[in-house]
Amino acid sequence: MTGLMNEVLIGTIATAVEHFFEWLGRHGETSYDHQSFFASNLGRSAKALYYRRPFLGTLAVAPTVFFEAFVPAARTFYWKPQRFPIADAHYAMGFAFLAELYGVDKYHQRAVHFLEVLQDTRSPGYEDYAWGYPFNWETRAGTIKEGTPLITTLPYVYEAFSQVYAIDEDRRWLQIMQSIANHAFRDYRDWETQPDTTSCAYRPATDVPDFVINASAYRAFLLTKAGIELSEPRYLEVARRNLNFVLTSQNADGSWYYSMDGERNFVDHFHTCFVLKALAKIEELTGCPRCGAAIEQGISYYLRNLFDVQDLPVPFSRRPRVTVYRRELYDYAECINLAVLLYGRFPELDKRLSSVVTDLLMRWQKSDGSFRARELMVGWDNVPMHRWAQAQLFRSLCFLLSRRLKKRENRFAHGTLQPLESKATQ
Numbered sequence: 001m002t003g004l005m006n007e008v009l010i011g012t013i014a015t016a017v018e019h020f021f022e023w024l025g026r027h028g029e030t031s032y033d034h035q036s037f038f039a040s041n042l043g044r045s046a047k048a049l050y051y052r053r054p055f056l057g058t059l060a061v062a063p064t065v066f067f068e069a070f071v072p073a074a075r076t077f078y079w080k081p082q083r084f085p086i087a088d089a090h091y092a093m094g095f096a097f098l099a100e101l102y103g104v105d106k107y108h109q110r111a112v113h114f115l116e117v118l119q120d121t122r123s124p125g126y127e128d129y130a131w132g133y134p135f136n137w138e139t140r141a142g143t144i145k146e147g148t149p150l151i152t153t154l155p156y157v158y159e160a161f162s163q164v165y166a167i168d169e170d171r172r173w174l175q176i177m178q179s180i181a182n183h184a185f186r187d188y189r190d191w192e193t194q195p196d197t198t199s200c201a202y203r204p205a206t207d208v209p210d211f212v213i214n215a216s217a218y219r220a221f222l223l224t225k226a227g228i229e230l231s232e233p234r235y236l237e238v239a240r241r242n243l244n245f246v247l248t249s250q251n252a253d254g255s256w257y258y259s260m261d262g263e264r265n266f267v268d269h270f271h272t273c274f275v276l277k278a279l280a281k282i283e284e285l286t287g288c289p290r291c292g293a294a295i296e297q298g299i300s301y302y303l304r305n306l307f308d309v310q311d312l313p314v315p316f317s318r319r320p321r322v323t324v325y326r327r328e329l330y331d332y333a334e335c336i337n338l339a340v341l342l343y344g345r346f347p348e349l350d351k352r353l354s355s356v357v358t359d360l361l362m363r364w365q366k367s368d369g370s371f372r373a374r375e376l377m378v379g380w381d382n383v384p385m386h387r388w389a390q391a392q393l394f395r396s397l398c399f400l401l402s403r404r405l406k407k408r409e410n411r412f413a414h415g416t417l418q419p420l421e422s423k424a425t426q
Contacts, residue, residue, distance in 0.1 A: 005354060010404065016361055017098070017397050023369030024091075024394075027384065029083060029117070034373075034388035036079035037064050039135040043078060047138040069324035072374070072381035083386075085121055085131035086153045088114045090391035092160035097398035099167060111164050115173065118157055123147045128183035129176050131157055132203070141208055148203050151215050152274075154184050155222040162229060181226035184219060185235055190242070197244040199260070211260040213249050214271050216242040217278035224282050243282060246275060247294050254301030255317070266320035269306045269313050273334035276302065280341045299346050311355040327375040332360050333392035340400050357400070360393075 005013075033039070038047045043064065050057025067074040092114035098107035123130045130149030137144040144150075158180045165173035190198035191209045200219045202210045220242040227235030249260050256275050257265040276298050283291035305317035313331035315323060339353035364372045366382065371393055374381035384390055 005357070009357065010401070012361055013357065013397055013401060016365055017394070017401065019369040020394055027370065029386070030081040031386040032075050032079065032081055032383055033084065033385050035135060035137065036075040037068055038138060039079040044136060044138040044143065051140045065324060069376060070378065072383050075383060082134045083121060084134060085118060086156055087386035087391035088117050089156040089160040090395040093163055094395040094398040096163045096167060097402040101402050108167060115161060115164055119176070123149050126183065129179040130154065130183045144203060149183065150203055151184065151188055151200060151219050152202070154180055155218045158222055158226065162225070177226065178230060181223065181230060181232070181235060184222050185238060188219060193245055194248060196241055197248055198241040199245045200242050213246060213256045213259065214274040217246045217275045220246060221278040221281050224285055228285055246279070247290055250294055250297065254297035264320065265318070266316060267318040268316045269328065269331040270334040272298070272302055272306060273338045277338050277341060280338070295342070299342070299349060303348050303352065307352060311352050312359055313356065325374045325376050325381070329364065329371055329373050329393060330389035332356055332364070333389045333396045336396035336400060340403050343403065
C-alpha cells in the first residue's frame with residue numbers, strides 16, 4: 001500500500017519506531033499502569049465504595065483523582081511496576097511486523113521473546129492457555145482477581161502467536177493457538193438476547209451477564225479467525241451468534257454504547273475502535289456484508305463525533321462522568337489501527353490518519369523515545385505505561401509501516417492448514 005502517506009512522513013515514522021525500540025530496551029518490560037492508582041487494597045476499597053455509595057465514594061476517591069489529573073507521577077507511590085500480557089502481545093505483533101517488513105532477524109527474535117514470556121505468564125489454574133490482568137481489578141460487579149482470564153485480552157495474544165507462526169511455522173505457536181481458541185470457545189458463558197443472538201461473558205465462570213459490546217466483538221473475531229485457521233466449524237457458529245449481538249446492538253446513529261445493561265451507555269473513542277476493528281477483521285476474513293454495512297454506519301458516527309475541529313481524537317462523545325484529561329494516547333493508537341485496516345474505503349478517515357500521525361510525532365513522542373500517556377487539562381501525563389498505551393501505539397505504527405508492502409501470501413488459506421491432533425501444551 002504505497003499510497004499510505006508520503007515518503008517523508010513514512011521515514012519519520014520508521015525513525016520514531018526505531019527510537020522507541022531503543023527506549024524499550026533501556027526501560028525494560030514492566031511499568032506502572034492506568035490502574036495503578038486503584039490496584040492496592042486501599043485504592044480498591046475506595047473504588048468499591050464509589051460504586052456502592054456514590055456520594056461517600058466520591059469523597060474517598062477524590063484525592064486519587066486529583067493526583068491522576070495533576071500529579072500523575074504519584075501513581076509510583078500507589079502500586080508497583082508490573083508486566084502486562086496484553087502489552088506483551090502487542091509488542092510481539094509489532095516486532096513481527098518489523099520482521100516481515102525488513103527481514104531483520106533481531107525483530108523476529110524480539111517477537112519470539114515476547115511469545116515465550118506469554119507462555120510463562122499464563123493464568124494459573126486453567127486447563128488451556130489464557131491471560132488477564134496482573135492486579136486485582138475493582139469493578140461495579142465486584143473484584144476480578146489477578147490472573148483471571150479476560151476475553152478482551154485473549155484475541156491479541158492469539159493474533160500474536162498466529163502472526164509469528166505465519167513467519168517461522170514453529171509448531172509450538174500452533175499448539176498454543178489451539179489452546180487459546182479452545183478456552184475462548186468453551187469457558188465463556190453466553191446469554192441469548194434474541195433468537196440466534198448471544199452476548200458473551202467478560203470473564204469465565206460468572207453468572208452475571210455483562211452485555212459489554214466490545215467483549216462480544218472480540219470473541220466473535222477470535223473464534224472467526226481461529227475457526228478458519230484451525231478448520232473448526234464449531235467456533236464459527238458461536239462467533240456468528242456473538243457477531244449478531246454486536247450488529248443488533250448498534251444504535252440508529254451508528255454508535256455503540258459500552259454496554260447494553262442500561263447503565264453504562266457511554267460512547268468513547270477506543271472502545272468504538274475496538275468494535276469497528278473486530279468487524280473490519282471479520283469482514284476481511286469472511287466477506288460478511290452485514291459487517292460492511294455496520295462499518296459504514298459506524299465510521300460515519302466516528303468521524304462526526306469522536307474528533308475535534310483539528311481532526312484529532314477526543315476521548316468521548318457521550319461521557320460516563322467528568323474526565324480530567326483532554327486527549328488519550330490509547331485513542332491515537334486505536335485510531336491508527338482502525339484507519340490502516342480500512343485505508344482507501346473512507347477518504348475522510350484517510351485524511352484523519354495523516355493528521356493523527358503528524359500530531360503524534362510532533363507532540364507526543366518524548367526525547368527518550370517513549371510516548372506521553374495523556375494530555376491533561378494542564379500539562380501532560382508523562383509516565384510511560386506499557387498497557388496504556390505504549391505497546392498499542394508501537395504496534396499500530398509498525399502495522400502502518402507494514403501495510404506499505406504487498407500483502408504477504410496467506411499461509412492460512414482455508415483448508416490448507418491441518419490442526420494438530422495432540423492436546424495443546426499445558
